[in-house]
Amino acid sequence: xxxxxxxxxxxxxxxxxxxxxxxxxxxxxxxxxxxxxxxxxxxxxxxxxxxxxxxxxxxxxxxxxxxxxxxxxxxxxxxxxxxxxxxxxxxxxxxxxxxxxxxxxxxxxxxxxxxxxxxxxxxxxxxxxxxxxxxxxxxxxxxxxxxxxxxxxxxxxxxxxxxxxxxxxxxxxxxxxxxxxxxxxxxxxxxxxxxxxxxxxxxxxxxxxxxxxxxxxxxxxxxxxxxxxxxxxxxxxxxxxxxxxxxxxxxxxxxxxxxxxxxxxxxxxxxxxxxxxxxxxxxxxxxxxxxxxxxxxxxxxxxxxx
Numbered sequence: 027x028x029x030x031x032x033x034x035x036x037x038x039x040x041x042x043x044x045x046x047x048x049x050x051x052x053x054x055x056x057x058x059x060x061x062x063x064x065x066x067x068x069x070x071x072x073x074x075x076x077x078x079x080x081x082x083x084x085x086x087x088x089x090x091x092x093x094x095x096x097x098x099x100x101x102x103x104x105x106x107x108x109x110x111x112x113x114x115x116x117x118x119x120x121x122x123x124x125x126x127x128x129x130x131x132x133x134x135x136x137x138x139x140x141x142x143x144x145x146x147x148x149x150x151x152x153x154x155x156x157x158x159x160x161x162x163x164x165x166x167x168x169x170x171x172x173x174x175x176x177x178x179x180x181x182x183x184x185x186x187x188x189x190x191x192x193x194x195x196x197x198x199x200x201x202x203x204x205x206x207x208x209x210x211x212x213x214x215x216x217x218x219x220x221x222x223x224x225x226x227x228x229x230x231x232x233x234x235x236x237x238x239x240x241x242x243x244x245x246x247x248x249x250x251x252x253x254x255x256x257x258x259x260x261x262x263x264x265x266x267x268x269x270x271x272x273x274x275x276x277x278x279x280x281x282x283x284x285x286x287x288x289x290x291x292x293x294x295x296x297x298x299x300x301x302x303x304x305x306x307x308x309x310x311x312x313x314x315x316x317x318x319x320x321x322x323x324x325x326x327x328x329x330x331x332x
Contacts, residue, residue: 133187159231
């Protein structure tokens with residue numbers, strides 16, 4: 027049924043906008059459409075069998091049965107997860123019930139490890155009801171969180187996850203309108219846009235970095251960002267920074283890290299739960315996101331055909 031849909035509806039629709047002459051066949055214009063469409067048409071001729079798994083979409087033609095014609099494109103870089111778990115589908119990263127079963131309760135006890143795992147898995151956060159931001163930790167902050175996660179001392183410092191009564195940053199204890207962050211309750215961060223290949227498919231990244239008085243995180247806030255921070259205000263009147271500006275201020279690897287067209291706005295962030303036990307990463311101005319369920323193979327496939 028899936029192949030019938032592709033060959034009788036999708037492909038003809040793609041060719042409707044292609045200009046042809048009486049002596050030219052529409053298939054001569056395959057180069058003008060996406061490679062996946064041409065491949066699917068070829069597969070319909072080969073009488074392919076479609077095999078699905080929880081991680082990838084694999085199309086295997088009947089003759090020969092063992093040859094793989096196409097697989098979903100994935101990064102060649104392997105992800106080394108720090109946490110050990112029997113759950114291999116990653117649902118514990120976005121599902122509150124699975125999360126608590128994996129990290130335990132209260133979440134404060136292992137929130138540092140949770141943030142590291144979200145970063146390592148290139149998880150996206152759903153901000154503002156549909157804006158997908160990939161969570162990216164600076165190397166310095168990741169090292170800091172790994173150190174916290176590896177400490178088994180009950181008296182050691184933990185990353186703080188506030189309860190559902192703290193839905194805005196100004197509601198947390200000892201809140202002040204300033205630039206300070208302690209890397210436990212409040213974090214320095216940036217929303218970065220126009221990032222090529224960011225997870226979530228929208229070119230958005232939510233970066234968190236290590237805050238320190240001497241600005242020793244090369245990916246952290248610049249001195250100018252610290253001095254001019256006013257993140258409790260609406261972002262319309264705030265200073266957005268392009269790559270050239272950030273590199274001049276001291277973030278030397280910004281463009282190589284996030285792309286030549288990327289630009290950013292810095293925020294302070296904190297973590298809280300809601301009434302349904304979902305985790306939220308919230309900016310001081312109230313914009314917030316929750317870990318999103320990865321796109322299914324089917325949704326990815328139809329995304330290619332848009």
